[in-house]
Amino acid sequence: MSPESSASGANRNTAGALETRYDAAASEPVVPMESSSPQRSSPALATLALTVGGLGFLRPAPGTWGSLPPPLLIALMAVLGADTIWQLTTGVILMLLFSFACVYFGAEGERRFGRKDASEVVADETAGVCLPVLAAVWLVPTEHYYVGLLSSFLLFRLFDITKPWPARRLEKLPLGWGVLLDDLAAGVYAALALVVGIHLI
Numbered sequence: 001m002s003p004e005s006s007a008s009g010a011n012r013n014t015a016g017a018l019e020t021r022y023d024a025a026a027s028e029p030v031v032p033m034e035s036s037s038p039q040r041s042s043p044a045l046a047t048l049a050l051t052v053g054g055l056g057f058l059r060p061a062p063g064t065w066g067s068l069p070p071p072l073l074i075a076l077m078a079v080l081g082a083d084t085i086w087q088l089t090t091g092v093i094l095m096l097l098f099s100f101a102c103v104y105f106g107a108e109g110e111r112r113f114g115r116k117d118a119s120e121v122v123a124d125e126t127a128g129v130c131l132p133v134l135a136a137v138w139l140v141p142t143e144h145y146y147v148g149l150l151s152s153f154l155l156f157r158l159f160d161i162t163k164p165w166p167a168r169r170l171e172k173l174p175l176g177w178g179v180l181l182d183d184l185a186a187g188v189y190a191a192l193a194l195v196v197g198i199h200l201i
Contacts, residue, residue, distance in 0.1 A: 003146050005177050008010075012034050014102070018125035021069050027057035034135070041067060043108060043111075043112060045105075045118040046098075046105035046108035046109060046110055046112065048155075049101035049105055049123060050096075050101060050102070050109045050112075050121045050122070051066075051118070051122060051123075052066050052122050052123055052126050053123065055068070055069070055122055056119070056120035056121060057120055057124040057175035059110075061121050062120060063119070063122055063125045063157070063160060063161075064120055064125075064157060065122065066122025066123070066124075066125035066126050067108050067122075067125045067126065067127075067128075067129040067153060067157060067160070068153070069094070070091060070094050070095075070126060070128055070129050070130045070133045070147045071129065071133050071150070071152060071153045073090065073094070073135075074087050074090065074091060074137060075146060075150060075171060077090060078120055078145060078146075080143070084137060084138070085101050087137045088134060088137055088138065091130045091133050091134045091137060092130070092134070094126065094127070094130050095127050095134075096108060096147050097127075098124070098126040098127040098130075099127040099180055099184070102121075102123050102124050102125045102127065102176040102177075102179050103176040103177060103180060104176065105123075105174075105176065106175035106176020106179060107176075107178070108175070109121050109173055109176070110175070111188055116175070116179065117171065117178065117179045118179065119130070121179060124179050124180045124182075124183040125156075125160060125183055127180060127183060127184065127187075128160065128180075128183030128184050128185075128186050128187035129152070129156040129157060129190075130187065131152060131156075131184065131187030131188055131190065131191045132151075132153075132155055132187055132190035132191040132194050133140040133149065133152045133153075134150035134191070135152065135195060136149050136194060137149075138151040139195060139198050140194075140198060141170075141196075148194070148198075149195065150192040151194060152190060152194055155194055156186060156187055156190040158190070159185075159187075159190050160183060160186040161187065163182060163185075164187060164189060166197075167182040167183075167185040170182040170185055171173040181195035
């Protein structure tokens with residue numbers, strides 16, 4: 001066999017091998033790569049919800065600003081003539097809505113503000129203050145109604161700042177649960193104090 005024939009045969013074998021590899025590779029299904037990072041909620045929506053429309057950025061005392069919407073909204077509804085059922089329904093909706101925001105956006109809040117329960121996060125105050133506000137709507141006599149709403153706000157801020165047991169312990173729960181539940185505990189204390197005050201007056 002001549003050298004030219006040997007070289008030609010070798011080239012044909014190499015080309016055949018390459019074609020076989022190409023055909024095998026082409027026949028294999030392409031599997032899309034899956035992202036290993038967890039799905040994140042919208043940072044803008046999380047910020048809007050956790051700061052209650054930006055109230056958490058106000059200074060001083062962002063927690064006080066975050067506690068204002070429920071009593072102010074209920075007071076406005078009373079001025080406009082809304083009955084007790086509508087006021088109670090609004091209070092419950094606000095509490096559930098901002099409680100959900102705390103829990104659902106808890107991880108995003110930590111990423112956005114760099115720590116758990118940052119001062120900018122005030123959705124927990126908005127949710128917590130609803131409890132004494134609901135007690136005021138249900139129990140305070142009409143002639144003292146607005147005083148009752150003001151008292152519900154002040155009592156909540158008192159217990160939210162002092163954090164009596166078990167609020168401090170609840171703060172240690174992970175993510176949004178720890179952010180939320182200590183404020184709900186403060187709301188329970190404020191509601192009970194309001195009830196006691198109503199019966200003593």
